Amino acid sequence: MKEQMNQWAEAFKKSLSAARELGDMQLNLLTSLNRQQWDVVDIYTEAGSKQAELLGKTKSLKAEDVKAVFAAQPAIAEEMGKKLMNNAYVTSSMVSEAATQGLKWSMEWQAKMLETLRAASPKAA
Numbered sequence: 004m005k006e007q008m009n010q011w012a013e014a015f016k017k018s019l020s021a022a023r024e025l026g027d028m029q030l031n032l033l034t035s036l037n038r039q040q041w042d043v044v045d046i047y048t049e050a051g052s053k054q055a056e057l058l059g060k061t062k063s064l065k066a067e068d069v070k071a072v073f074a075a076q077p078a079i080a081e082e083m084g085k086k087l088m089n090n091a092y093v094t095s096s097m098v099s100e101a102a103t104q105g106l107k108w109s110m111e112w113q114a115k116m117l118e119t120l121r122a123a124s125p126k127a128a
């Protein structure tokens with residue numbers, strides 16, 4: 004009976020260890036996703052700054068100055084779009100990798116726990 008209790012205690016310890024591992028994986032993913040969100044804020048801020056700088060250089064509201072501002076808009080938007088697409092690609096790759104890592108971890112953990120629980124189960128006489 005004491006041996007069985009020790010085996011169940013071991014299974015419990017493994018469960019706690021597994022919960023910590025899972026928590027660490029989730030924390031790493033959330034930290035990375037948070038960084039990606041801040042990168043998006045930076046991209047929008049940079050584009051806004053470029054637009055404000057462009058407007059600040061405008062000398063007047065004459066047609067040629069206004070045309071110059073409008074002419075520069077597509078380049079700013081294109082650059083921002085490329086950066087946002089890259090951010091989306093990196094983010095989706097991170098999530099995909101985390102899903103793969105989580106699945107692998109889950110399969111390994113289930114196998115370990117099954118083995119531990121089998122060892123802790125009473126043997127048939």
